[in-house]
Amino acid sequence: MYDQPRANPSQTLMAYEQMLERVRYEGVYPTRERAAEAVRQVLAALGRQLTGDERVDLAQCLPVEAALPLTAQIPDAEHLTGWGFVKDLAARTGATPATARWDIGAVLAVVTHLAGPDLLARILRQLPGGYALLFGQAELRQSQPAAA
Numbered sequence: 049m050y051d052q053p054r055a056n057p058s059q060t061l062m063a064y065e066q067m068l069e070r071v072r073y074e075g076v077y078p079t080r081e082r083a084a085e086a087v088r089q090v091l092a093a094l095g096r097q098l099t100g101d102e103r104v105d106l107a108q109c110l111p112v113e114a115a116l117p118l119t120a121q122i123p124d125a126e127h128l129t130g131w132g133f134v135k136d137l138a139a140r141t142g143a144t145p146a147t148a149r150w151d152i153g154a155v156l157a158v159v160t161h162l163a164g165p166d167l168l169a170r171i172l173r174q175l176p177g178g179y180a181l182l183f184g185q186a187e188l189r190q191s192q193p194a195a196a
Contacts, residue, residue: 062111062162063111064111064112064113064114067087067110067111067114067158067162068080068083068084068087069083070157070158070161071083071086071087071154071155071157071158074153074154074155074157074158075150075151075153075154075155077154083154086151086154086155087114087117087155088117089117089137089140089141089151090137090151090152090155090156091110091114091115091117091118091155091159092117092118092120092121093121093133093136093137093140093152094118094156094159095117095118095119095120095121095123096121096122096123096124097123097124097127097128097133097175098118098123098171098174098175099123099174100174101170102167102170102171102174103118103119103123105163105167105170106118106159106163106167106171107119109162109163109164109167110159110162127175127176128176129176129177129178130175130176130177130178130179130180130181130182131178132178133152133178133179133182134148134149134152134182135148137151137152149182152182153182153184156182156183156184157183157184159183160183160184160185168183168185171183172185
């Protein structure tokens with residue numbers, strides 16, 4: 049298992065401290081500790097939504113300290129929509145939905161960079177609608193034919 053190629057070998061593994069600085073920059077957080085708190089909370093919430101190879105491959109792209117909150121969670125039986133994900137994080141952390149959305153955006157912007165486009169596309173295919181915007185991507189859905 050350890051000798052298999054990584055899902056996105058073109059990306060170099062970012063150190064946790066570098067990740068925290070990028071999240072701190074993205075979220076305009078006053079301290080590295082606040083950025084670390086956002087990383088832990090958002091990745092734990094994402095760990096409750098992701099399953100299978102996408103979960104494993106994403107964990108491999110993250111620094112170990114960031115992968116632990118992701119993989120320590122037992123995935124929920126039912127996936128939340130993107131907005132449900134924001135509301136769930138707000139409820140679990142005692143934050144407002146606006147603050148939770150801000151934290152999610154800051155962390156997932158860095159996760160998007162680390163995961164790369166191929167893995168991100170696989171993750172978004174697994175999750176219900178609304179997550180693409182959380183990852184800073186356009187929400188592209190195939191149009192449904194209109195009912196006659």
